[in-house]
Amino acid sequence: MNRPGPILHRRPEDDPSGIAELVEEAARLLPEQAPLQAFVHHNPLHAFEHLPFEEAAVRAARLYGTEPFPSEDFFAQCLEAGRIRPEDLDAVAAAEGLDDETPIVPGGPTRRAFCALRLRHPFEIPQGAALEWTLQETDALERITGLAGPKRRAELLRQAQGDERRLLRRLWDDLEKAAPPQRPGAPSARRRDQILALTGVDTDRLVHPVLIRLVGAFLDQGVARRPMPGRRLGFLRAFRRLYGLRGGPPDRFLRGLAGELSRQEAEGWTAERTVAWALGRLAVPAGERAAVIRDTLLSLPGWAGMMRRLERHPQSAPVRAPAARLIDYLAVQLILDVQAARHAVTGHLGPHAAIADLDVLSAADASAGRRPDRELVYEAFVLAQVMPVDTAVLADRAAAAAWLAAVRACDAVERRRLLQLAHERRHRIEVLDALTAHQTIAARPVPPPRFQAVFCIDEREEALRRHLEEHFLHVETFGYAGSFGVAMLYRGMEDVRARPLCPAAVTPRHLVEEVAVTGTARRPQRLRDLWERQIAAGSRTPVRGWLLTLLLGLAHLLVLAARCLPPHRPRRTGRGGTGPRTRLALERPPGQGADGEDGPLRGYTVPEMTRIVSTVLRTIGLTGGLAPLVLIVGHGSSSLNNPHEAAHDCGAAGGGRGGPNARAFAAMADHPGVRRALRREGLHIPDDTWFVGACHDTCTDTITYYDEDLVPERCRGALRAAKRAMARACTLTAHERCRRFESAPADLPIGRAPAHVAGRAVDLGQPRPEYGHATNAVCIVGRRSRTRGLFLDRRAFLVSYDPGGDPTGELLADLLAAVGPVCAGINLEYYFSRIDPAGYGCGTKLPHNIAGLLGVMDGHASDLRTGLPWQMVEIHEPLRLLLVVEAAPQRLEAILRTRPDLGRLVTNGWIRLVAWDPDSAAMHVHDRGVFRPHVPQGAALPVVHRSVRFYAGARGHLGFAHVTAAFATGDGFLPLPGAAGRRS
Template sequence: MTAAPAQPGTAAGPGEGVPALIARAARLLPAQAPLSAFVHHNTLHAFEDRPFEEAVEHAARLFGTEPYLAESAYAALLAEGRITPADLDAVVADAPAGPPAPPGGPTWRAYLRARLGTHLDIPRGAALDWLLAETPALAALPADLPPERARYLRAAAARRRPQAGADAVRHLLADLWTALRRAAPAGPAAPPPAARPRDLLLARTGHDTDTDTHPLLIRFAAAYLDQGVAYWAMPGREEGILAAFRSLYGRRGGPPEPWLRDLPAVLAAQAGWSAARTVAWALTALRVPEPAWGAAIEATLLSLRGWAGMVHHLEHAPHRAPVAAPPARLADHLAVQLTLDLLATRAAVRAHLGPAATVADLDLLDAGPPPARAARRELAYEAYRLAQLLPVDVDALCAPAPAAAWLRTVAAADEVLRRRLLHLAYERRHRVGVLDGLHAHGRYAAPLSRPPAFQVVFCIDEREESLRRHLEEHCPSVETFGYAGFFGVPMSYQGVDDVRPRPLCPVVLTPRHLVVEEARAPRAKRHRGGAARRGYDVGTRTLARGAALSLGLGLAHAVPWVGRTLFPRRFDRWLRRLDHPGGPPTRLDLHHRPAEDAGLRRGFTVAEMTDIVAAALRTTGLGAGPAPVVLLVGHGSASLNNPHEAAHDCGATGGGRGGPNARALAAMANDPEVRAALAARGTALPAHVWFVGAYHNTCDDSVTYYDEDLVPARTRPALRAAQAALAQACRLAAHERCRRFATAPPDLPVDRALAHVETHTVDLGQPRPEYGHATNAVCVVGRRWRTRGLYLDRRAFLVSYDPTADPGAEILAGLLAAVGPVCAGINLEYYFSHVDPVGYGCGTKLPHNITGLLGVMDGHASDLRTGLPWQMVEIHEPVRLLLVVEAAPAALAAVIAANPALDRLVRHRWIQLAAWQPDGDALSWYDGGRFAPHRPPAAPLPLAGRSVEVYTGRRDHLGCAHVLAGCPDAPAEVLR
C-alpha cells in the first residue's frame, strides 16, 4: 500500500487557484442538455468573441477537428457549378497578401486563383514514400496533365537538354525534384510540449493511460448521473461525485485491475479533502509545473468532454435533468479523473522502469527517434506537381533561389487557407442566389387584395416554409404568419399525463408561471394502465422478476418487433385502436391562483394574458385585421426508436413541443376578460373572431386541434374549411419532403406521400424519420407578402414583421434579440455536425445506445456523444445563416449595435446579415462593418405554376423560383 499523499506545495495554500482554472476550462466543454431537453446551440459558443474563420481554425487545432469541408468536397461543388469562377475571383480579391512572385511564376493572387481551381490529392507519410519509390511519379509526366501543358514541358525539356533525346523529360523532372527537395524548409525541430503526462508517456512508450482510466470513469459517471434506468441507485449519490467515488472504491478489497491496487489507500488518505485540494495534489504528484496547471486541467477535461460537459450542465441547470439531477460538480469529476490518471501513470512508469520507479522518473524513458520531417517532403512534392500543372517556368525553378521562392508561395497557400477561401466562395454563391431571388420576386409580390378567409400563425421553423407555401397555393384566400414557436407564452407546462412540468420557452428565459392541463372528468382507467406499465418496466430491471418476465413473455415480445419491422404503419394503427386513451376533454388551467408550486405561480393574471395577446397581435401584424378563424399552429416531432427525437422539436420551446403554447395563446385570445382589457387599450378584437390552437407533427404531417368543442356554432363551417385546406397542404408538404428520402421513388404520387412519411415515423428500423433542420440556411424577417409565391426549398425561417408599423424599431429589436441567436444556434450546430460528424457530431446512429436517459454512447462504453447524428445532417448544406431583415440599413445597424449578443454574431461573421429596403427591392449585405449594395444580375428566375413543378424528380438543393399559384391574384388557369 502507498503512503498518504503528499501535500501540494503552493504558497497560497492547497488548490487556491484551481476553481478559476476549472471555470476557464469549462467554457470549452459541450453545452448540450440531456436528450429530453435537447436545444440547438453554437457548438463553439466559447469562441464567439473571435471572427468565425479564426475561431473554427483555432478550435480545429485544439480539439483535433475539421474547420471546413474537405478540399475534395469543394472540388466537387466547383465541378457541379455550386461554386462559380466569379465566386473564386471575389474571394481571391479579398484574400490576405502573400509572398512575392517567384522568378518565372505568377503573382500571388494569380497563383491563388489557379490553385483554388486545381485539386490535388497529396499523399502523406508512408503513402508518399511508396508513391515515390514504386511509381514513375519522378520520371514521367502525369497522365492527367492538360495537353497544352504537356507540350510545353516537353519543349522545355528539349531546350534544357537537347542531347538527351527521349530522356529529356525525365532529366527535367529529376532536376526539378532535386531543386525543390533541397530548398524545402525543415520541419519543426520538436513537438509541442505535452499538456498531460499521459501525452508524454504515449509518445515515449506507446502506452495510453486513457485506455486504463476512461472505461472506469465512463462506468462511474454513467451510474452516478443515471436518471432511473438502473433499478439500484448508486450508494452515496446524495453526497456528491467525489464523496460517492471515495465511498464506493475505497472499500476493502478494492477494484480488480492491477493498476488500481493502491486506490483504496489513496482515497483513505484523501478523506476530508476538498475537490480543489485533491486536484492540486494530483497535479503536483504528476509533476505538472504550476504555470501549466490550466493547460493540464483543460486537456484532462477535454479527453472525455462529453461526460465532463454533462456534469457541468447538470451542475448549473439541474432542472433540465429528465428526472432529478444528483449533486454534480465539475471539480469533483476532475478530482476523480486526475486521481485515476496519477495511479495509471505510476503503474505505466513502473511497468517500463521497474517497481521502484516513480512519476518523477518519466523523463528517463527513451524519447524515441527524432520527430519525422515528413512535412518537408510533402511540401516539395506538392510544389513539384503544381509546377507541372500551373503556368510557371519549370526550367527557372530548377535553380535554388527560384525553387525556394516557389516553395514559399506553395506553402503560403496551405490547405487551411485554401479550404477557407473555397468555403467563402461556396457561401457567396448561396448568398447571391438568395438575394437575387428576393430581388427578382418583387415583380410578383403584392399584398392580398381582399380580406383573408382565415389566417394561420406558424412557428418560424424552416420546415413550416413548405407547409405555408403549399397552403397559400392551394387556398389563395389564406394569410399566413410566422411567430416564435412558444407563441410568446413562457411557461412551465404539465400535461394531463406528465409526471412533472417542463419549461416551454426559449432557454434564455426562466418561466415563472405554471400551466396545468386538467381533465374534465376522472381518468382512473388510464392511470391504472400507467401503473401497470410502470410495474412491468421496473420488474424487467430486477433479478427475479426480470427473469420471470423474460421467460413468461419473451415470445410475446416478438410480436411488436415483427409488426413494427415488416408492416410498421398498419401495426401502429392497430396498436392505437387497441390502446386509444379516449377520455373526457381537457382544459388548460390558465387563470392565476394565489398558490405556488415549486416556486412557480399557477396561471397568469388577466393583465399578463392581455400583455401576451397584445404582443402577439402587434408583432405578427394580426391586429390589423383578424379573419373570422385564426389558427395558431405549434409544432414538434414524434417518431419511434429515435434518441434524438427532441432535437426535431421546437427550439423556441427549449426543445419541447409548441402545441400547448399555441393552445394557451388561443385560450387567452378568446377569453372575454382579456378581450375587454384589449379593447380598453385600443385593440378591440371583433366578436366573430375565434382563435384555435393546433399542433403540427413535422414527422408524419398530422395536425391535432385543441378545444374544438368550445368553437361557436357560427364559426364551425369556416373552421372545417380551414382544416380541410390545411390537411391538403400537409399532403403536399409531405410529398415535397419525400423527395429527400432515398426510400421514396422520384415519381412518388402525391396521394401516397402521406403514407410514406407516416411509415417513416413508426418504423422501428428507420434511422431517418425526418431530416429536421437539415436544410436551414436563411432567415427572412419581414412581411410575408414579399416572399409569398417564392420557392425557398424549405430552407428559410420566416418571421413576420411589418416595418411600417414599427417606426422606432422597438418591435424589430425584440424580434432579432430572440430570432438571431436561436436561428444561429440551429444553423451552427448543423454546420459543425456536418463538417466533422465525428469530432463535432455524434457520428452514425447505428452503434448508439442511450445511457442514463442523458445521451448516447457508441456501443456499451464511450464518451457521451454530443452534437447531431449523421443521419440528421447528411443532406445539410453547411453555410452560415443568411439573416435578411426588411429594414433600412441604418436602422438595422443601430438595432444590431444595441444588442451585444447579436452584435457579436454579426460583427464576427457567425451569421451573414442583409438589409431589405421596406419601400423598394434594394438589398445590401453587411461586409466588413458596413452595408454594401447587392447588385442582382439580369437573368430571370425560373417560373412555375406550382411548387410540385419545381422539385419533382430532384433530390438536391434547389434555387429560388417564382411559383405563380402562391402569388396574390394568380391567373385562374394556374390555380386549376
C-alpha cells in the same frame, strides 16, 4: 542513474489555491448540450463566439482535434455541380487583399493569381508512407501530372527538350533542397501522451472505462436498478467510499488506491486539494496546470459537459439531479490518472521510476532534428507543373523557397476556408437575386383572407405555408417563434412534472397546467402504467426476468418484428382510447402574489396576457383586417425509437412541442378581459374573430387542433374549411419531403405520401424518421407578401415583421435578439455536425445506446456523444445562416450596437446579415463591419404554376422559382393535381 522518489510520495506543500478558477476557465470549453428530453440546438463553439468565425473554427479544430471546414472533396463536388463558380474563387482571392502586382517567382503567377488557381485544382496529397509509395512505385517523377492542361503540358515538354523524366527529377531535387522542416505538432501537456510515447501504454484506455461506469451510475436518471451508494454525498465522496472499501477495486492498475482514498476521506480533503495533490504527483509544473486541467476534461467532453450542465442547471435533469460538481469529476479522473501513470511508468522503467523522468526524455526527443517537409515538396512539385511557372527558375534556391512558402501559405486549412467563402458567396448571390427578381411577382394581388394562420418560423413550415397558399388562395400566413411569446413551465395531464416551454436563454416564471374538465385520468390507463412499471423493473432481476422472458418473450418478439419490417399502413404511436376533455389553467387564481417567492407563478394575470398578445400581433403586423378565424400553429415531432426526437421539436419551445404554447396564446387572445385591454391600447380584435390553437407534427405531417368545442357556431364553417385546406397542404408537404428519402420512389404519387411519412414515424428499423432542420440556410425577417409564391426549398426560416408598424425599431430589436441566436444555434449545430460527424456530431445512430436518460453512447461504454447523428445531417449543405431583414442598414446598425449578443454573432461572422430596403428591392450586405450594396446578377427564375411541378423527380438541393398559383384568381380550393409533373 539516481532517480527521484516514487510517484506517490507525500508532499504536504501541494497548493490548492487557484484550482477552482482554472476549472471554471476550462468549463467554458465543454459542450452545453442538455439531456435528450430537453435537447435544444446550440452553437458547439459557443466558447469562441468572441472571435471571428473563421479564426474560431481553426482554433477549435486544433483544440478539439476536429475539422474546421468541409473537406476539399465536398468542395470539388460543388465546383463540378456549379454550386461554386470560377468567378467566386476569383472574388474571394481578391477580397483577401493578396498582392496582385509582384510575381512569386520571376515569370510566375502573383499571390492572388496563385491562390485563385490553387482553389481550382484540388488534388490529394499523399501523407507519410503513402507518399513514399507514390514516389517509388508510380510514375509521379517520370510523367507530367494529368492535372496539367494541354497547353501547359506542351510548354513543359518544350522545357524538357524530349527528356520528361530528367525535367521532373531536377524539379523535385530543386524543391527538396529548399524545403523547410516539417511543422511540429501541437505539444501536449497531458502525461497520458508522454507515457504513450515512452511506454506504448495508453492510460486513457485504463482510466476511461472505470470513469465512464462511475459517472454513468452517478448521473443515472432511473435506468439503473439501484442507485449508486453515497450518491447524495457528491461524486468524489461517493467514489472514495466505494473504491476505498476493504479489498480495493478489482482493476489491476488501481492496486493500492483503497488506502489512499480512505486517508483522503478521513482527513476531509476537498476536491480542490485532491486536484492539487494529483497534479503534484503527475509532476505538472505550475505554469501547465491550466492546460492539464483543460485537456483532462476534454478527454471525455460529453460526460464532463453533462456533469457541468447538471451542476449549473439541475432543473434540466429528466427525473432528479444528483449533487453534481465538475470539480469532483475532475478530482476523480485525476486520481485515476495518477494510478494509471504509476502503473505504466513503473511497469516499463521499474518500481523506482518517477514521472519526472518523462520530462527528460521528452526534452531529448524535442531537440532532435526534424525531416524536410516532403508532403509540402510534393504539393509544390505538382503545382509547378500545373501553374504558369518556368521550372528552370526554381533551380535558384531563393526562388524555390519562395515557391514553397506560397504553397505552404495556401495549405489545406486555408484552401478550405477560402472555398467555404466562395460557396457561401454563390449561395448569397442566388438567394438575394431570387428575392429581388420575385418582387415583380409578389406585387400581384391576392384575395382577402377567409382565415389566417400563424406558424412557427421553422424552415419546415415554409413548405406547409407555401402549399397552403397555393391551394387555398383566401389565406394569409405569418411566422413567429414557436413559443408565441408564452414563456411558461408546462405540465400536461400525463406529465410527471412541469418542463419549460420557452427559449433556452429564458427562465420561465409562470406555471401552466392542463386540467381535466370532465372526469379524471382513466383507471384502466393507471392500471396499465402500474403494470408497465412492474414489468420494466422485474425484467432486470434474475428470477422474474427469466420468467418474464419465457412468458412474454415470444409475444414481444412478434411485435418487435412487425415494427421493424416495412410498415404497410400507419400505426398510432400513442396509446389508444380517448382521454378526458381538458383545458389549460391559464389565468392566475385570485389571491396569489405577484412575486413568485414560493415558486413559479400559477398562470398569468390579464395584463400579462394582454402584453403577450399585443407584442406578437404588433410584431407580425396582424393589427387590422383580422379574418373570422385565426389559427395559431405550433409544431413538434413524434417518432418511435429515436433518441434525438427532441431535436426535431421546437427550439423556441426549449426543445419541447409548441402545441401547448399555441393553445395558450389562442386562449389568451380569446379572453374577454384581454380583448377589452387591447381595445384600450388601440388594438381592436373583432368580436366575430376566434383564435384556435393547433400543433403540426412535422414527422407525420398531421395537425392536432385544441379546444374545438369552444369555437363559436359562427366560426365552425370557417374552421371546417381551414382544416380541409390544412389537410391538403399537409399532404403536399409530405410529398415534398419524400423526394429526399431514398426509400420513396422518385415518382411517388401524391396520395401515397402521407402513408409513407407516417410509416417512417413508427418503424423501429427506420433511422431517418425525418430530416429535421437539415437544409436550413436562410432566415428572412419581413412581410410575407414579399416572399409569397417563391419556392424556397424548405431552406428558409420565415419570420413575419411589418416595418410600417414599428416606427422606433423596438419591435425589430426584440425580435432579432430572440430570432438571431435561436436560428444561429440551429444552423451552427447542423453546420459543425455535418463537417465533422464524429468530432462535433455523434456519428451514426447504429451503435447508439441511451445512457441514463441523458444522452447516447456508442455501444455499452463510450463518451456521452454530443451533437447530431449522421442520419440527421447527411443531406445538409454546410452554410452559415444568411439573415435577410426588411429594414434600412442604419436601423440594423443601431440594433447591433444596442444588442451585444446579436452584434457579436453578426460582427464576428457567425451570421451573415443583409438589410432589405422596405420601400424597394435594394439590398445591402454586412461585410467586415459595414453594409455594402448587393448588385444583382440578373439571373431569371423559372416560373411554374405549382411547387410540385418544380421539385418532382429531384433528390438534391434545388434553386428558386416563381409559383404563380399563389396569386391566381379563383374562389375557394384549387384542384389538387393527380400526379407529379416535370420540373420546369
